[in-house]
Amino acid sequence: MSTEAASADRITATEWSGGALPYRVGHRKLGMWLFIVSDALTFSALLVGYSYVRASSEQWPTPFPFYPSIVFSSVMTLCLLSSSLTMVMGVSASARRDYGAVRKWIGLTILFGAAFIVLHLIEWKHLIDDGLRPFSLPAEWVERWPQGSPLFGASFFAITGLHMFHVFTGLIYLAVVAARVRKMKHEDVEISGLYWHFVDLVWMFVFPMIYLLSVDFTPPVH
Amino acid sequence: MATHAEGEHFAGSNKLFIWVWIWLLVLTGVEVFLGYVHLDIRLMLTILIGLSVIKAALIVAYFMHLRFERLSLVLTLVPMLVVCICLLLVFFPDSFRNRTQRYTFESDKPMVTTTDEEEEE
Numbered sequence: 214m215s216t217e218a219a220s221a222d223r224i225t226a227t228e229w230s231g232g233a234l235p236y237r238v239g240h241r242k243l244g245m246w247l248f249i250v251s252d253a254l255t256f257s258a259l260l261v262g263y264s265y266v267r268a269s270s271e272q273w274p275t276p277f278p279f280y281p282s283i284v285f286s287s288v289m290t291l292c293l294l295s296s297s298l299t300m301v302m303g304v305s306a307s308a309r310r311d312y313g314a315v316r317k318w319i320g321l322t323i324l325f326g327a328a329f330i331v332l333h334l335i336e337w338k339h340l341i342d343d344g345l346r347p348f349s350l351p352a353e354w355v356e357r358w359p360q361g362s363p364l365f366g367a368s369f370f371a372i373t374g375l376h377m378f379h380v381f382t383g384l385i386y387l388a389v390v391a392a393r394v395r396k397m398k399h400e401d402v403e404i405s406g407l408y409w410h411f412v413d414l415v416w417m418f419v420f421p422m423i424y425l426l427s428v429d430f431t432p433p434v435h
Numbered sequence: 436m437a438t439h440a441e442g443e444h445f446a447g448s449n450k451l452f453i454w455v456w457i458w459l460l461v462l463t464g465v466e467v468f469l470g471y472v473h474l475d476i477r478l479m480l481t482i483l484i485g486l487s488v489i490k491a492a493l494i495v496a497y498f499m500h501l502r503f504e505r506l507s508l509v510l511t512l513v514p515m516l517v518v519c520i521c522l523l524l525v526f527f528p529d530s531f532r533n534r535t536q537r538y539t540f541e542s543d544k545p546m547v548t549t550t551d552e553e554e555e556e
Contacts, residue, residue: 236508246508250516261523269530279471287467294463298456301498305449344548355547403500410498417490420463421483425470 238400245404249411252379256415259375260422263368270362274354275427282336286424289332290416293380296325297413300387300406307402312394315402319391322409326384333377337370345369369423376419379412447497455497462490 236243267273277283303318344351347367354361390397390405466486469479496502501509 235505236511237505238508243508246512250512253516254519257520257523261526265526265530268527283467283470287463290463291460294456294459297459297494297498298452301447301452302449305447305452346548349548352547352549407499410494413498414491414494417487417494421466421487425466425483426476426480428470430473 242400242404242407245407249407252411253415256372256375256418259372260418263372263422266362266364266368270360270364272358272360272362273427274350274358274361274365275429276354276365277424277427278429283424283428285332285336286420289329289336290420292325292329292332293413293416296322296329297410299325300409304403304406307394307399310399315394316391319387319394323384323387323391326380326387326409330377330380330384333373337373340369347371372419372423376412376415379415383409383412447500447503452497455493459490459493462486 238246277286299318299321303315303322306314306318343353345354345366347370349363350358350361350365386405386408390402394402466483469482474482501512
């Protein structure tokens with residue numbers, strides 16, 4: 214990159230006049246945005262696939278009671294939303310070049326993200342202990358939903374698992390950013406924020422579609 | 436919201452971000468409340484998707500800062516994504532058709548996780 218003044222001239226040029234930065238963002242940030250768009254399509258495809266299977270099944274298990282399951286996953290949602298707020302605070306601290314504050318806020322973000330993963334794994338363990346598998350249902354569920362599709366587990370584990378993987382890689386990414394923040398440009402910190410907010414955004418669709426549409430209203434079998 | 440402060444370097448004040456966060460929490464609260472009351476699943480789905488799109492828009496616009504970027508970037512990223520997601524919806528008529536034509540299991544019972552003792556029987 215050339216000097217500030219020269220780059221400012223090139224920035225102001227429109228894309229049709231050969232502006233070097235027609236979007237007024239660096240190439241890394243544009244790259245992250247394009248990655249986010251493609252990743253958003255991956256998750257949309259998974260959610261559409263889940264909806265397809267659910268719509269074409271005779272019956273779909275709705276196994277999550279409001280308490281504890283929905284309350285539990287609401288707390289997970291709260292963790293992710295709060296981590297987004299702390300991340301945005303970290304990015305604005307980075308704009309002020311206040312590295313101590315950046316580390317503090319990103320550290321908090323990592324804490325919330327880790328809490329999310331721990332809570333999620335506890336939930337997974339409960340479901341696996343109940344007997345939920347990718348292609349089969351617990352016996353107790355089959356009693357309650359005799360026509361219930363065995364693909365419940367496949368869709369649940371695939372979607373939440375891929376999301377959890379994104380949270381996990383996000384934690385590593387943020388830890389690296391926090392460690393190297395003094396050597397990094399502000400825009401690079403902002404890019405890590407973009408990724409983290411995207412992970413939060415995906416959960417905003419996973420939570421209602423997987424959990425809130427599977428709240429248990431069916432009366433128990435006597 | 437008229438509280439936002441637009442700057443060249445890093446637009447958006449902390450106050451604005453806290454307001455966005457509060458709105459996200461409120462919308463999530465509404466969604467969870469809908470999970471508590473028993474609604475028809477189609478109505479529920481429509482409301483939930485609508486609220487989630489609003490939440491996603493809030494996150495993208497303020498937290499991901501897209502509202503303060505050039506319009507050319509927004510036009511490059513958003514319409515393409517929306518069109519592709521809408522194209523995915525072409526599968527749904529098939530999923531309803533599938534319900535009457537699908538393969539039925541011999542036992543007509545879904546697969547059940549068996550424990551070790553049951554397998555021995």
